[in-house]
Amino acid sequence: MAPIPTSRISVFQFEWLTTCMKQGSALRSRAIRLQVLKRLLAIVCTLSPLAAAHADPLPAWNEGDPKRSIVSFVERVTKHGGPDFVPPAERIAVFDNDGTLWAEQPVYFQVAFALDQVKTLAPRHPQWRTEEPFASILKGDVKTALSGGEHAAVQIMAATHAGMTTDEFQHAVRKWLDTARHPRFKQPYTKLVYQPMLELMQYLRANGFRTFIVSGGGIEFMRVWAQEIYGIPPEQVIGSSGKMQYEMRDDRPVLVKLPEVDFVDDGDGKPVGIQKFIGRRPIAAFGNSDGDQQMLQWTAAGDGARLAVLVHHTDDAREWAYDRQSHIGKLDKALDEARAKSWVVVSMKEDWKTVFPP
Amino acid sequence: MAPIPTSRISVFQFEWLTTCMKQGSALRSRAIRLQVLKRLLAIVCTLSPLAAAHADPLPAWNEGDPKRSIVSFVERVTKHGGPDFVPPAERIAVFDNDGTLWAEQPVYFQVAFALDQVKTLAPRHPQWRTEEPFASILKGDVKTALSGGEHAAVQIMAATHAGMTTDEFQHAVRKWLDTARHPRFKQPYTKLVYQPMLELMQYLRANGFRTFIVSGGGIEFMRVWAQEIYGIPPEQVIGSSGKMQYEMRDDRPVLVKLPEVDFVDDGDGKPVGIQKFIGRRPIAAFGNSDGDQQMLQWTAAGDGARLAVLVHHTDDAREWAYDRQSHIGKLDKALDEARAKSWVVVSMKEDWKTVFPP
Numbered sequence: 001m002a003p004i005p006t007s008r009i010s011v012f013q014f015e016w017l018t019t020c021m022k023q024g025s026a027l028r029s030r031a032i033r034l035q036v037l038k039r040l041l042a043i044v045c046t047l048s049p050l051a052a053a054h055a056d057p058l059p060a061w062n063e064g065d066p067k068r069s070i071v072s073f074v075e076r077v078t079k080h081g082g083p084d085f086v087p088p089a090e091r092i093a094v095f096d097n098d099g100t101l102w103a104e105q106p107v108y109f110q111v112a113f114a115l116d117q118v119k120t121l122a123p124r125h126p127q128w129r130t131e132e133p134f135a136s137i138l139k140g141d142v143k144t145a146l147s148g149g150e151h152a153a154v155q156i157m158a159a160t161h162a163g164m165t166t167d168e169f170q171h172a173v174r175k176w177l178d179t180a181r182h183p184r185f186k187q188p189y190t191k192l193v194y195q196p197m198l199e200l201m202q203y204l205r206a207n208g209f210r211t212f213i214v215s216g217g218g219i220e221f222m223r224v225w226a227q228e229i230y231g232i233p234p235e236q237v238i239g240s241s242g243k244m245q246y247e248m249r250d251d252r253p254v255l256v257k258l259p260e261v262d263f264v265d266d267g268d269g270k271p272v273g274i275q276k277f278i279g280r281r282p283i284a285a286f287g288n289s290d291g292d293q294q295m296l297q298w299t300a301a302g303d304g305a306r307l308a309v310l311v312h313h314t315d316d317a318r319e320w321a322y323d324r325q326s327h328i329g330k331l332d333k334a335l336d337e338a339r340a341k342s343w344v345v346v347s348m349k350e351d352w353k354t355v356f357p358p
Numbered sequence: 359m360a361p362i363p364t365s366r367i368s369v370f371q372f373e374w375l376t377t378c379m380k381q382g383s384a385l386r387s388r389a390i391r392l393q394v395l396k397r398l399l400a401i402v403c404t405l406s407p408l409a410a411a412h413a414d415p416l417p418a419w420n421e422g423d424p425k426r427s428i429v430s431f432v433e434r435v436t437k438h439g440g441p442d443f444v445p446p447a448e449r450i451a452v453f454d455n456d457g458t459l460w461a462e463q464p465v466y467f468q469v470a471f472a473l474d475q476v477k478t479l480a481p482r483h484p485q486w487r488t489e490e491p492f493a494s495i496l497k498g499d500v501k502t503a504l505s506g507g508e509h510a511a512v513q514i515m516a517a518t519h520a521g522m523t524t525d526e527f528q529h530a531v532r533k534w535l536d537t538a539r540h541p542r543f544k545q546p547y548t549k550l551v552y553q554p555m556l557e558l559m560q561y562l563r564a565n566g567f568r569t570f571i572v573s574g575g576g577i578e579f580m581r582v583w584a585q586e587i588y589g590i591p592p593e594q595v596i597g598s599s600g601k602m603q604y605e606m607r608d609d610r611p612v613l614v615k616l617p618e619v620d621f622v623d624d625g626d627g628k629p630v631g632i633q634k635f636i637g638r639r640p641i642a643a644f645g646n647s648d649g650d651q652q653m654l655q656w657t658a659a660g661d662g663a664r665l666a667v668l669v670h671h672t673d674d675a676r677e678w679a680y681d682r683q684s685h686i687g688k689l690d691k692a693l694d695e696a697r698a699k700s701w702v703v704v705s706m707k708e709d710w711k712t713v714f715p716p
Contacts, residue, residue, distance in 0.1 A: 089591060166633060223637045233447060234637030235593075244633060246626040246652055253655050255633050262634075268604040275524060275602060275613050276620075277635060279581045279592030294604055297611050 084305035088208035097215035099288040117160040158259035216266035270295035293334035315349040442663035446566035455573035475518040516617035574624035628653035651692035673707040
């Protein structure tokens with residue numbers, strides 16, 4: 001058996017111990033003393049052969065530059081005493097969602113939800129049978145429905161994402177996820193997440209990172225399933241949002257979703273959303289389209305070691321191949337900047353052993 | 359020595375162990391095995407006499423109903439297998455800031471910052487010597503300056519909180535905190551935090567809670583010092599905010615603070631802010647004024663055990679005494695609701711042994 005690389009295994013424990021000891025003298029509480037004791041024991045325990053079993057944390061990734069760059073970055077920022085060391089509290093990694101953590105073709109999954117939701121809600125709105133864009137959606141003619149451009153989109157979103165309480169909306173999303181199937185893969189949409197990215201998030205968390213979603217998608221839509229599917233709790237999901245209003249109904253308070261845009265978490269909005277919700281600059285960012293360019297710029301421009309990664313959709317057989325000409329997930333300017341600045345570009349075809357979970 | 363109440367000491371460790379074991383079979387990662395091992399050892403260690411030393415976690419609180427209610431609540435929601443048990447991830451406690459965690463008289467401390475900042479910035483704005491509300495502030499006549507009402511307030515906030523990058527603003531706040539002194543106590547403003555509330559937050563965190571600030575104050579203003587003073591990291595600070603804009607300056611990205619209100623985190627806005635930033639309903643909420651009423655309603659209306667607490671400023675000798683008639687921190691409707699609904703009302707005079715840290 002190879003010698004145990006102590007520096008890598010016990011880094012996280014040592015940090016905790018140091019923090020606890022510093023605080024211990026000031027606070028002298030039982031809880032702090034407990035933490036110190038626990039961490040001391042944890043350090044001993046990391047040196048045992050059981051803990052040292054060394055498995056590949058990213059088995060769905062082929063060996064290659066992207067995987068090497070990611071692992072090297074994580075090793076550098078967690079190396080205690082090293083020049084690139086970053087304390088755990090600042091190990092923030094941000095992930096775009098559509099096209100980065102799950103698929104986004106042939107339409108954003110949230111758009112699929114909205115179109116299905118029009119059908120679900122139609123019995124309560126008989127006038128929709130003759131009123132566009134609803135009439136076309138009900139006839140199955142999405143192309144005509146969406147030909148109304150932004151005005152049509154706003155009407156669809158208002159009808160399906162507003163005028164209800166947050167609880168009612170969450171219930172509608174959950175119900176849809178249980179029954180809806182993706183048109184190409186005939187699977188629940190939540191099965192179309194990328195196995196290599198699930199592993200990557202787990203790997204980062206095991207190394208003291210916190211993983212956040214920073215997506216143009218709806219914050220309330222994603223929070224319904226992000227914990228179960230990605231292991232990301234609601235408070236680490238950032239996205240676009242509509243305004244909400246606090247009301248009393250039958251003597252009980254509710255939050256009602258209004259048909260007004262509050263925040264668009266895309267492009268220039270992503271660094272703004274990061275500052276607003278997290279208040280610190282991430283050290284790692286993952287995206288797949290021009291909508292992620294500013295988030296990657298903002299992350300990469302911080303001091304110290306930084307990781308900026310683009311997922312490039314290059315696999316028409318297992319998923320889809322698209323970039324500069326795509327209407328969804330267009331990747332053009334960000335790809336040029338990635339090449340100019342040596343950001344990591346992941347080719348789904350070359351770098352991923354598997355795409356979807358088995 | 360009294361027998362060790364195992365149920366109370368090791369609750370948190372047992373929860374973790376169960377969670378880790380459940381996940382262990384699915385994930386089989388080294389990190390998870392490590393966690394299981396660490397927690398096992400931690401349980402053993404909580405049973406040792408060292409760990410069992412039983413100190414009062416709230417020494418700055420007098421014995422009385424408020425202290426008993428708080429401790430009883432914490433014991434109930436952490437009692438594994440009990441009817442009121444709440445998993446750690448859902449143990450969210452929210453705190454108003456001004457008047458709840460630190461003092462707010464004779465003016466909100468952020469207003470004191472803004473007024474001082476006008477003086478600091480005056481050399482760069484010679485026109486302020488003749489332009490209201492700045493001319494009066496520079497002459498030391500705050501009353502005349504603020505007689506311009508909302509328009510004057512907006513001008514002061516725009517001049518001191520916008521037109522600069524987020525980094526520049528943080529720097530300005532830090533510099534002010536280092537030098538400014540409170541007019542009555544002649545202390546740095548960050549010394550005017552409430553010792554009983556510091557203990558309470560520490561006690562909650564030691565019991566697996568996460569503590570969030572939900573304040574009408576500025577989110578960027580509070581994030582500068584909340585970690586150091588309260589142990590609350592930036593991502594757990596929610597407050598009022600101005601809009602921001604992403605820009606490139608000399609090829610480096612910056613976030614510029616704009617003179618436009620983005621979100622007012624007060625009154626009805628507090629439950630909205632909680633849903634927007636946290637995405638889950640807290641189980642405990644602490645406030646001191648009518649601006650906190652809806653936050654307490656929203657928290658108290660959830661299922662299961664809930665704790666809603668008002669700090670009542672009743673101590674003119676050690677701090678201030680004010681409620682229904684006060685222009686700052688007015689406590690009127692919320693006090694009536696607290697009495698009608700048996701929320702906990704803390705009297706600073708009766709219930710706090712000390713007010714400020716020694």
